Amino acid sequence: xxxxxxxxTPIYLQLKDRVIGMMLDGxxxxxxALPSVRQVAAEYQLNPITVSRAYQELVDDQLVEKRRGIGxxxxxxxxxxxxxxxxxxFLREEWPALLERIRRLGLNLDQxxxxxxxxxxxxx
Amino acid sequence: MSAVIxxxxxxxxxxxxxxxxxxxFEIPAGRIVGLIGPNGSGKTTTLKAALGLIPFEGExxxxxxxxxxERDALMEDVCFIADVAxxxxxxxxxxxxxxxxxxxxxxxxxxxxxxxxxxxxGADQKVKQMSKGMIVQLxxxxxxxxxxxxxxxxEPTLGLDIMYRKQFYxxxxxxxxxxxxxxxxxxxxxxxxxxxxxxxxxIRDGKIVLASTMDEIGQRYTELMVGPDKVGAANALGxxxxxxxxxxSVMLFDGVPRAQLDVLGETRNPSVADLFVAxxxxxxx
Numbered sequence: 001x002x003x004x005x006x007x008x009t010p011i012y013l014q015l016k017d018r019v020i021g022m023m024l025d026g027x028x029x030x031x032x033a034l035p036s037v038r039q040v041a042a043e044y045q046l047n048p049i050t051v052s053r054a055y056q057e058l059v060d061d062q063l064v065e066k067r068r069g070i071g072x073x074x075x076x077x078x079x080x081x082x083x084x085x086x087x088x089x090f091l092r093e094e095w096p097a098l099l100e101r102i103r104r105l106g107l108n109l110d111q112x113x114x115x116x117x118x119x120x121x122x123x124x
Numbered sequence: 125m126s127a128v129i130x131x132x133x134x135x136x137x138x139x140x141x142x143x144x145x146x147x148x149f150e151i152p153a154g155r156i157v158g159l160i161g162p163n164g165s166g167k168t169t170t171l172k173a174a175l176g177l178i179p180f181e182g183e184x185x186x187x188x189x190x191x192x193x194e195r196d197a198l199m200e201d202v203c204f205i206a207d208v209a210x211x212x213x214x215x216x217x218x219x220x221x222x223x224x225x226x227x228x229x230x231x232x233x234x235x236x237x238x239x240x241x242x243x244x245x246g247a248d249q250k251v252k253q254m255s256k257g258m259i260v261q262l263x264x265x266x267x268x269x270x271x272x273x274x275x276x277x278x279e280p281t282l283g284l285d286i287m288y289r290k291q292f293y294x295x296x297x298x299x300x301x302x303x304x305x306x307x308x309x310x311x312x313x314x315x316x317x318x319x320x321x322x323x324x325x326x327i328r329d330g331k332i333v334l335a336s337t338m339d340e341i342g343q344r345y346t347e348l349m350v351g352p353d354k355v356g357a358a359n360a361l362g363x364x365x366x367x368x369x370x371x372x373s374v375m376l377f378d379g380v381p382r383a384q385l386d387v388l389g390e391t392r393n394p395s396v397a398d399l400f401v402a403x404x405x406x407x408x409x
Contacts (some may be wrong), residue, residue, distance in 0.1 A: 010342060011319060045290070046214035046319045049154060100246035101356070 011046065015054035022061065023082055030079065034064060034072040070084060126188065128153050128274055128306045129174055133182035136169050136330075146182065153273070155304040156320055160234035161308045161327035162404055170327070174308075175204055187273055187307055189299040199302075200229060203272040205263050207279035213252035217245050217262060224266050239299065247251035250317040257288035264292065267298045275300070277309045281316070289313070293320060308319070318396040325405050333403055342393055346382055348375045350389035358388050365402035376402050 002021070005011050022028040028031040035052065041048040055072055058064035127150040132270065136144040144166040145339060173180040176191030184191060189198045199328040204395050211220065211284045217240065224231050240247075243261045251259060260280065297320065301307060311317055324341060326334040336344070350358045350373050361384065363375035375396055377385060385391050394402075 005319070007395065010393075033376075038298055038305075041301075041320075042294045044319075045293050045297070047322050048297065048301065048303075050321055084261065 002097045010052050012057065014054040015040075015044070015051065017048070019054070019058060020063070020082060023079055024086065026079075028074050030074050030076045032074045033070075034074070036071060126152055127185075128155075128187060130185045131170075131174075131183065131360075134170070134184050135181040136173060136178065142330055144173070144180070145274045147327075147330070147332050148334055149325060149332055150307065151306060151323070153306050155214070155221060155322045156301065156307045156309065157323040157325060158314070158317055158321040158396070159308060159325050159327060160312075160314055160400060161310075166330040166354075170280055171204075171278055171308065171310065175202065175276060180205075201273040202276065203270050203274070204276045205260075205267055205269045205278070205280050207282040211226050211251045211259060211262070213250065215251045215299045216247070218247040219255060220262060220266060221247075224270070227245055227269055230271045231266075232269045234269075236265045239265040239268060239295070257284050260284060260288065260292065262277055264295060268295065273305060275305065275307045277307065277311075279311055280309065281311065289316060293317070314396045314400060318334070321396075326395065326400065328404060334399070341399070345394050345399060346380065346385050346391050347394040347398065348377060348385045348389050348391050349373070350375060354388045358385075359384070365405065 005014055019028065019034070028034070034055065035043075037051045040046070040051045044051075055064065056100055059066060059072075061081075062075060063081065064072050065075050086098050129149070129151040131150075132148050134144055134147045135142065147166075147170070159167050159170065169178070172178045173184055173185050174191060176186075176195035179192060186198055187201050191198055210309075215223075221236055222231055225233050240262075243258070243265070245254070245258055245262060245265075249258075251262075254262065279291050284292070293316070298305070309317055309321075318338075321338055323337050324334065325332055348363075348371075349357060352371070352373075355373050358373065358375055361377060361380050364378050365376040367374050372389075376398065382391060
């Protein structure tokens, strides 16, 4: 009832994505502590196992490290690692779909460049 | 550790009426179990049996004890909040703390007071001056300050407004629950607990019709939204429930691999409420 989870992906993955989103947006930086499993469970009204699983995924991806007895911290280099993997994912998943749509709409490179603000000193 | 609650052939008859009909189940430690069923399905009777409040037939072990003969010992490790639980109207907050401190060896007065400090309840306040939400807060303060192994909640948030309801589960998760504790909840407000639960049990006409971990449920059940062109193919896979929305069929499948359904249309995890409706079909007709 709290925070709009979707029904298509397991919640622990959605929670993981939220944390990743916060890392990409710079809300969570290297060395920052993650809130405790208990806090997150209470805040989002989730089973603690769900939260632990999301955290474990982040540990497995080496984005977060467990410091014994104190908690979870964002690793050094987490954002670089994320950027690299997000770029790779974009090129693999989103770009082909985008390209397909561009083709279907019959847009050419010239039109696209003209509509890109930062390219060639702004949009025409 | 063995099961916190284990039932085998648990049966309860009220005269000619069988409220609970030979049910078997096991609840391991560290779980948050939702016991969900329509009114009169046997939920509260099952809980009452587990708490040693009623005689029953069959086998039932709670924390390794028989609730019929070892109720006193059991109550040191079991706590209970019911919607119908009544605190005397003349009771002050302070009296309630004194009372529980006097009878319960594992009650921490400091914990209860710390919890109450976060509410508007004062030590001198009487139950008759409290709203329903405040009475539940007092109950929760008493119960959360007891280091029990099993907490049974029977419709704990019934009649509470949304703020009290949210707060109730928040406190439970933040200040009480850990892997050494087990919580059994009955509620009609399934959407509000569904992400908190680790296990789900549906009870209907005194029988358990579904008992599973939430993980297994996520894997077992899929809801498919399918267009008219593929309805035939989807029907062939044997949906357990069907309805129509905006000309598309919405079907619920049990045990059909997700990949097989993905090619027919849009798939998603059904909510507990969706599952409940499908499972209880015919109950209200």
